[in-house]
Amino acid sequence: MSGISEEALKTHLLQLKCHFTWELLVKHTELEDRLNDQVTFLVTKNKYMVYNLLAYMMHLKGDYPKAIAILEKAEEMIKENYPDGTDHRYLVTYGNYAWVFYYFNQYEESQKYIDKVEQIHKELKDTSDRAEIYGEKAWALLTFSADHYEEAKQCFEKALELEPEDPEWNSGYATAVYRLEGFNGRQCPASECRSIELLERAVEKNPNDAVVKALLALKLLDLNRSDEGKTYIEEALEQAPSSPYVLRYVAKFYRRAGMVDEALRVLETAINLTPTSGFLHYQIGLCYRKKYLTKK
Template identity: 75%
Template sequence: MSGSQKGALKVRLLQLKCHFTWKLLLRDTDPEELEGRLYDQLTFLVTKNKYMVYNLLAYVMHLKRDYTKAIENLQKAEELIKENNPDGTDQKYLVTYANYAWVFYYLNQYEDAQKYIEKVEKICKELKDKPDVSEIYGEKAWSLLKFCGQYYEDAKQCFEKALELEPEDPEWITGYATVVYRLEKFNGRYCPASKCKSLDLLKRAVEKNPNDAVVKALLALKLQDLDRTDEGRPYIEEAIKQAPNLPYLLRYVSMFYRRAGMIDEALRVLKTALDLIPNSGFLHHQVGICYRQKYLNQENQRHGNPYRGQTEARELNDLIQNAIFHFEKTLKFKKAFVYAYVDLANMYCEAKEYQKAEDTFRAVMAFTTLIEEEKQQIYYNYGKFKEYHMKSEAEAIDYYKKSLQFPILRRERECVEKSLKRISSKKIRNNLHDAEGFALLGFVHKTKGERNEAIDCYEKALKYDPYNEEYVSELCELKLMI
């Protein structure tokens, strides 16, 4: 094939709607971890759309440059479509055939690539009265949802498009409810009840999919989020009866139990799930969180009685080590799980393994793809590490301020504000002329949009340190904003 013919072929490929044109970027996922998750789904999930999982697996094999396995997965996708769609239209093949075309292109088998492009074009001509196909939007949405959290918003828009075309399709209803639920909680976001949209969507998904135990568990968790645990409990119990050995259900059941204070029940459920999927980073993370919670509960009970006997000390150390073990396991299987790094570093602090904590914080801060929510949490926790364990107040202030620069409203932001106010109050209490204390308080007011209070604080800071360029700059900027 000549260079011009190859260029023309590439143009036709780029017009196809499939995983290769949906901008599923390698930098946003760990192919090994994603491959493992997808194989687990093929093993445990009961769905008529397993062909979509094989299609995504084929793309993951492309990311790994394993085109033999890519072809094998596309063949399995094609077989499943034939089995489940004996009398239906050919539109379900569109994504699979388009993926075939791209794989053959990468294999330099250009005639085969062209053959599959022509198959796609033939189906599209037959669907000329239907320029949009719900299956394409739905499959894209599920793929985005499974690929990584940063794609959730795009997945939501695709499910909306699919539902515009087929408003009563149970798969798209469930997918839409799931992604809205995840977005409301994404990266620790807080969604007040007045803005919660997923509750009604999940209720509708349960009505449309009465045999879907996982969506019932999500509904139970959403009710729990809204302080309606008692309403959520029947959904959890019903879901367990339906699918007692489904690991995807059990992970949500364990979350429900843990948040209800039933830590041992949560651990029992997680052990069952780990027996089924021992390499699940998500499950190991949940186990680690449970052990951490047991440790914190015992520590809180001990505050009224500072004496610690050998038995209690050993029990606490066992809880710390169990949490560390499972957080380390998490990162073995989910190497880019940002929040697991933070959890592990904090537990290293409890074990007084400060160099390991430092190395873990440094490792996650070196990630080049961190989003604002992740940076906010990392900087806050690193600031705590510097203040309480390294006794470096200056470094703590620096990282608290870095955390506060992000406007996202979440628990970490409130904690940072309290920490900076506490430090500034201590400085002013110890020295009424402490310029840094007033400047620090001014910084907090500024980030909260309280300009007049911030100006007052920076003016006091300059009164006691009149030549400080940072304070002058901050004060000028604030006055210009009024």
């Protein structure tokens, strides 16, 4: 390696804000399957974030060529969905490239991507505080482990401080708070549930986000407002009838509302789309358990 020592390179790498410096904990063996499903089924301009996560997973497996190929897809997605040339959206992807090439012992390539990150920051002429970085970190934390939910919430808060009207960060923040309120089966009293207003705001900011509508429906059900919840669940189902991420919450709503047969029909559709989903198999089990207990 010419021009820079490995030790100096590592020092620069540790200063990058990307998946390799976010101390992500992988707790679920099915995470790679979940990310591949998201690549297939998620409808969002920010799908490049899923590719970034998937590339990080390939690094954990030691498959650096595949990680690089996936990062190329992330780069393509940014170019396709943000043709205005907003280079700040490449910061995390380029940081990931730098780390992967470092582990792949291609130090000159690694340095090249460090230089790209530094050049973007120079062009931006501002601090390294970017809503996109906080938001992407938050989604990564939310995806990897429930242990990260609190930190994910804090990252979404920082993203919203910089871009309070952004639909993606509003949806993410509402989702993080919703999950925290239900963590380990907890149910918060109606007076203490912040997620209801956050979910309503997220739906207002992004009416096309069917997943957030389904989460709002579930929260309304928790608060004994099932009729309102059913309206949102029907809207979500109409908007995204073939999305396993919507169907899973629709089924959960139906089961908890006592509509077990309807829930099973929805789960059958979802399981045909994502057959390895542990969440869906668990929900099917809960449905049959409820049917069994009802007959006793």
